[in-house]
Amino acid sequence: MIYRKLGSSGLKVSEIALGNWITHGAQVNNETAYACVHAALDAGITTFDTADAYSETRAETVLGQALKGMRRESIELCTKVYHPTGTGHNDRGLSRKHIMEACHASLNRLQTDYIDVYYAHRFDSTVSLEETFLAFSDLVRQGKILYVGISEWTADQIAKGAALARELRVPLVASQPQYSMLWRVIESEVIHVCEREGIGQVVWSPLAQGILSGKYAPNKPLPQGSRASTSAGAPFFERLAGQWLRTEVLLAVSKLSSIAHEAGLTLPQLAIAWVLQNPQVSSAIIGASKPEQVQENVKAAGTRLDSEMMKQIDTILDGLVER
């Protein structure tokens, strides 16, 4: 495994991280979840990503249990706040009250004294940035969170947040956006603002939720047990990846196999190696429903794709990429 610096901070993260959205506490049973976490640890993954709202808070509990007994200094534990975790009117968003309460609840579920990177899961336009960042600042001073991140904020929101973070001496060092061969939206603005501000990219869905594994074929039934086919995964898959379940995209993805083969990689490994090619990416967060997927995908760590391969990928995906 290779470890990269997270933005301009001194924190090192594994260039492949394991996330547990949809899987832990929902799609897979706890034994499988623990096996995935142990496969990740065995392969040198040290960075784990979750969120309080994943699987109605169960994902944090499962991850906390899976990592129990681990030397805390050897892992980076990252979680998020924003999405509702209850039905109360304060059980959501980025108010001081919710941030403080959510952080304490996450610490309990994760069975830890501190969170390495605590993300604002989305921008909250109903709360002032000052209120949000002062709450983060207090948590940092209390030692309950070490670094702060944001997820899916616009370039303008990030620039404003970074200016305030500097003023309040809040270590805002991570941005968590969607990024894959098929979804390159951050390349136009977000990545540049972040580079200027010393904020690293920790990207999600590098396989476009499994589309880039090549297992979804045109005019064939959905693979059994896949995210698209399970009740826990289907609603998220349809909303965020459904657009790629069309013949022209799936055929293009299958054509990427020859490039993967040439590079000595499988298709999922090629997709992960592609996002890691970007020097602004500190880590690619993979998901897994089986330990074998972790074992396969981690082999993308440390691989380099040459410029000819990068060009061939762009030619095959021409007109199909969201920018």
Ligand code: NDP
């Ligand atoms: P991926 O794009 O890596 O998709 C993972 C899924 O693809 C797996 O669960 C599995 O699904 C399938 N898969 C993985 N490897 C293989 C393989 N080798 N062969 C075949 N199928 C494979 O990432 P996710 O969409 O899971 O996102 C990763 C993480 O990013 C999340 O867990 C979360 O931590 C974070 N995230 C953050 C968001 C944010 O708003 N900040 C939003 C979304 C995710 P299956 O086997 O079920 O088909």
